[in-house]
Amino acid sequence: MPKAKILIVEDERALVEVLAANLEREGFEVLTAHDGQDGLRQAQLKLPDLIVLDLMLPVKPGLEVCRELRNGARTREIPIVMVTAKAEETDELVGFAVGADDYVTKPYSVKILIERIKKELRRRQSKEEPTNGTLIESQGVAIDRHGHRALYQGEELPLTPTEFRLLEVLLRQAGRAFTRYELMDAAIGEDAVVLERTIDVHIKSLRKKLGDAADLIETVRGVGYRFHVPRLIET
Missing domain, CATH: 1.10.10.10 (Winged helix-like DNA-binding domain superfamily/Winged helix DNA-binding domain)
Structure with missing residues (x-):
């Protein structure tokens, strides 16, 4: 069974290294991007199973990346966990409004973030499994x-x-x-x-x-x- 592919779009390289190492230890394939434009390009080309997306990104902000992913026919159903240092109510509401599936504020526990990622992947898998009364x-x-x-x-x-x-x-x-x-x-x-x-x-x-x-x-x-x-x- 192929490994689930996680794309991390985050400009803090030390944080990316820690999160990527932990995800790989959990059996995931990890892709990384350090600015919004590269993250959008990788998402469109490589179609990851889930995207961890920072809100404050160089070149192209996270909200714009999220909006473009949701408007793309091939990327609109990819689960997005938005991560940001901002914790204002308006930021969270805007994040969900443009299509984020979950929202985590920094500083966060890597263990908890990985559990959120696993939960979203389980949701996606359950939607793909045939069921009665579809x-x-x-x-x-x-x-x-x-x-x-x-x-x-x-x-x-x-x-x-x-x-x-x-x-x-x-x-x-x-x-x-x-x-x-x-x-x-x-x-x-x-x-x-x-x-x-x-x-x-x-x-x-x-x-x-x-x-x-x-x-x-x-x-x-x-x-x-x-x-x-x-x-x-x-x-």
């Missing part, structure tokens, strides 16, 4: 778990991995009101330290990509969100 559909919106595709009226939606998981959770139990914390657990992970507002950012982006179907994701005041279920009209 197609979920309601009102023109469909999730194809086997093919890992989300569609609206037959047109594929360019969702990030987190947006895909969110839509799947809502669609699978259409009509149920989920709290923001439940959605964070399901779509991001129960051990990820994120803000409650992070889900609002993902929902806003998901609604935008759904276009005419945006209203199918309803806000439940004081609770969270649900996928709309049409009411039966009694005669």
Whole structure:
């Protein structure tokens, strides 16, 4: 079985060496880049299984790299763990808004970061494994778990991995009101330290990509969100 390929995009070379050595010890193949432009190029050419992406990078900033990866047909589904020395709420929200799957602030424990990486890789593997009931559909919106595709009226939606998981959770139990914390657990992970507002950012982006179907994701005041279920009209 081939080794999972991890791309580290980080300008602190000493940190790269430590993280790369630990990842290789865990059995991963490691690629490295020390600026955003080279990181983007390597991601597009070598298609790693996961990217560890620093936010503050020379040449091309991490947010721009993340945005371009999410807009690329071949790279949009690669999990991205964003790493940064910044810890402001707005930085985390922006990171998730452009498509990061997880967010870790410096200084961090290498052991914890590697566990986050493994968790994201398990998520990706589980999405690729055939399962029963791989197609979920309601009102023109469909999730194809086997093919890992989300569609609206037959047109594929360019969702990030987190947006895909969110839509799947809502669609699978259409009509149920989920709290923001439940959605964070399901779509991001129960051990990820994120803000409650992070889900609002993902929902806003998901609604935008759904276009005419945006209203199918309803806000439940004081609770969270649900996928709309049409009411039966009694005669």
